[in-house]
Amino acid sequence: MGKSKLSIGKGLKNPYVQYLLFGVILLSFPYLTEAGILPAYLLRTYGFVMVYAIAALGLNLLLGYSGLASLGTAGFIGFSGYLTISLVHDLSLPYAAAVVVAILVPLALGLVVGFISxxxxxxxxxxxxxxxxxxxxxxxxxxxxxxxGASGRGLGYPKLILLGQLNRAQTFSLIAIVLVLMMVVTYNLIRGKTGRALVAMRGSSAAAQAMGINLVRYRLLAFGLATVYAAVAGIMWASYSTRIYPSEWSLGLSLNLLAVVVVGGIKSIWGTVLGSVIIYSSTTIIADLAQKIPNYAAIKSQLSGLPSIFTGVLIIVVIIVYPYGLIYIGRDIKRLYMYLKSLTKKKRGLPTSTDGGRN
Amino acid sequence: MKTEKKPRSMIERLTKEHPGAFMRLAARISGRKVIQTHTMPENEVLRIDDLSMVFGGLRAVDHLSFTLKKGQIYGLIGPNGAGKTTVFNCITQFYKSSTGRILFRTPQGTVIDLNDVRVDDVIKLGLVRTFQNVELIKDLTILENVLIGSHTEFTTTLFDEIFRTRRNKRQEEALANKAGEILDFLGIGHLKSMYAMALPYGIAKKVEMARTLMSHPSLIILDEPAAGLNDEETLELARTLRTIRDEYHCTILLVEHDMGLVMDVCDEICAISFGKLLAVGSPLQIQKNPVVQEAYLGKADA
Incomplete structure (x- = not known):
């Protein structure tokens, strides 16, 4: 009995198991909303939270790991969104083929930007x-x-080769699967040679070069990866929303994604997910709340900046209190717990901290 | 006798007057490395030949020449600002030297001019360095920092990494084991999962040393390995340097201010001042050399 509990605990520590569980939870959302356990609007909100997370994972690779800032993410998301729509509707390509093109073309553009930069x-x-x-x-x-133009264009839910036409709930599941896959890919990348090289490039470019890390190659790689993530997010966005409008791909979205990374957790996959939940839901909630203000219609234009003000304040607070992002709260609680535990256990002689209070 | 013909084309003139520059240009355009092989005596590993480095009006290194023989621990000394670190940066291609050749014998035995090599390709030839102000990556653990030293040893592609193929797993595991062994060898194996943040200088220097050992080096260049170490650690360093030379079959070139260490461990010393060569010789010869004494201590009153 005790042994099986231990092995479950051990399994939960395996990141792949965590991602899989996360995916299962996400996949259960459509069923839970259908059964009336969760409110239906959550499906819409979390669909976009996941899209945010996909794009922000790429941005985290760029900003968090490689230390390269980018404020052009929104443009790339929109670009691949429009590409998918026009490939499917104007050229009547199958969805899968459109996806490939809508990743490769922004990737080429992203590499050009990488070269310039x-x-x-x-x-x-x-x-x-x-x-x-x-x-x-x-x-x-x-x-x-x-x-x-401003009237927007829609793709409609995707039609896949084997599964046929998807409905809203199935599209939600598709995004969930893509997100979990992207998380696994990110994890594999960052724990290996590439991740170390990116972090080394950020930490000390001199040491990186002396150890044989080609800065040009890894900078381009970081840009390329971030663009692929943004492109995938754009495809998912176009697949999930009824219409996409040019006004959505503004600096505001890029800044929101930056906020996801900063608030959630720099260099953390779970932090990115947490950040997406916080930023996307808080901005939607605030926008909804603003509508309840009496006389809303008259001052609508004056209130449109409220969500941005909130994220701005949130970024400032988080940078002051938790400079690496909110996900690390958990780690600190765990540390505190371990510290308290060690205090109660080792009460004889030597202090538990051997580093002489350096940290 | 053949008389010097007048070069006909611009390319010919370029190759004649700036051989290094032209090679670099050609390599850059074609994307391929066109590296000429050179010759030097069998027992030599590194030959600095008439090296100069000019920053604006400042001649940091001035027509410097010296030679490292295989298996030597070679010291480069000089007062502050003598240009020692600049020499290191020229050798490892962080700076492209203004004039001169830096001939290096690769483990395969070919002799090349390092000026033809890109800075991040230097390590692939078996030449690896440390830095004066310990350049460790703070966001990585000690083990990961050491693994960066084996970046060029990995043969995995991006595909291998994304899908975490068996090849990728095997290489990661093998190199992590190797890194662990090296850390054990340097006596800090038990710290390998610690982050390289706020490490005591002695340990940080060892991590950097471990990182250099990951890449099968034939020549290790150490920039002030004893700076910040206490006497006991310095003694240990001297022992470690000898062991590294013997066990890893390396040649070691070091810049050092700790004269005790230099005199103790070096087989041969080159003293420089204001970028110019003062003297080359055994530790005893250098100690007794009046020119070196003058550079360090000033002129004695007659």
């Missing part, structure tokens, strides 16, 4: 990517024949 760092890189994002957003607004 090889010589710039930090703040200047953020500015450069911001401009790329803005160029893309403006293009979406202007190219009305392609994006249908």
């Amino acid at each position: 090889l010589r710039i760092d930090g703040m200047y890189l953020a500015i450069a990517t911001l401009i790329v994002g803005e160029i893309m957003r403006t293009s979406f607004v202007q190219l009305t024949s392609w994006t249908n």
Whole structure:
């Protein structure tokens, strides 16, 4: 009895088991909402939370691991979204083929941006990517024949080769599966050679070069990966929402994704998921609450910035209190618990902390 | 006798006047490495030949030449600002030297000019360095920091990593074991899962040393390995250096200010001042050399 409990506990520590469980929980959402246990709007909210998480995982690889800032994520998400829609509707390609193209074309563009940005760092890189994002957003607004301008374009739920036409709940499940796969891929990447190289590049470019890490290659790799994640997020976004509009791919979305990484947890997969939940739900909740303010219609335009104000304040608070992100609260509680436990256990002689209070 | 012909084309002139520069350009355009082989005596590992490094108006290294023989522990000494670290940066291609050749014998026995090599390719030739201000990655554990030293040893592709193929697992495991062994050898194996943050200097230096040993080096370049160490640790370092040389069959080049260590451990010493060679010789010869004494202590009153 005790032994089996132990092995379950051990299994839970395995990240793959954790991701799998997470996937199972997400897959149960459509059934729970259908059974009336969860409110139906959660399906919509969490669908987009997952899309946020996919894009933010890529941004975390770029910002958290490689130390490269990007504010152009929204542009790439929108680009692959529109690509998918036009490939399926204008060229009547099958969904799977459209997906491949909608990943490869933004990837090529992302690598070009990566090439351009090889010589710039930090703040200047953020500015450069911001401009790329803005160029893309403006293009979406202007190219009305392609994006249908402010009226937006819709893809409809995807039609897969073997499964046929998906409905809303099935699309939700598709996004869940994609998210879990992306989490596994991210985990595999960061714990191996590539992850170490990216972190080394961020930590000390001199040491990285001396150890044979080609900075150009790994910078481009980081940009390429982030773009692929953003493209996948864009495809999922287009698949899940009824219509997509040029106004959605603004700097606001890029900043939100940045907030996901910063608030949730830099260099943490679970932190990214947590951040997506916090940022996406809080911004929607605040926007909903604002509608309840009396006389809302009259001051609507003045209230539209409320969610951004909230995320802004949240980022500042988190950076001051938990500079690496809220996910690390759990680790600190665990540490405190271990510390208290060691205090009660070892009361004889030597202090438990051998580092002389350096940390 | 053949008379010097006038070079006809620009390319010919370029190759004649700036052989290194042209090779680099060609390598850059073609994306392929066109590395010329050179010759030097069998027992030599590194030959610095007329090396100069100019920063604007400052000549940090001034026509410096010295030679390392196989299996030596070679010391490079000089007062502060003598250009020792600059020499290191030129050898490891962090700086591209203004003039001069840096001939290096790879473990395979071919002799190449390191100036033709890209900075991140230097380690693949068996030449690896440490840094004066210990460059460890704080966000990684000690073990992971050491594994960075074996970055070029991995033959896995991105595909292997994403899908975590058996090949990837096997290599990760094998190299992690090797890293563990090296850490044990340096006496810090029990710390391997600690983060490389706020480590005592002595341990941080050992981690950096372990990192260099991961890549099958034939020449290790140490920039002030004893800086920040106490007397006991310095003695241990001297022992470690000898063991590394004997067990890993390396040649070691070190810059050091701790004269006790240098005189104790080095087979041969090169003293420089203001980028210029003062003297080369055995520790005893260097100690007795009046020019070296003058550079360090000033001129004695007559």
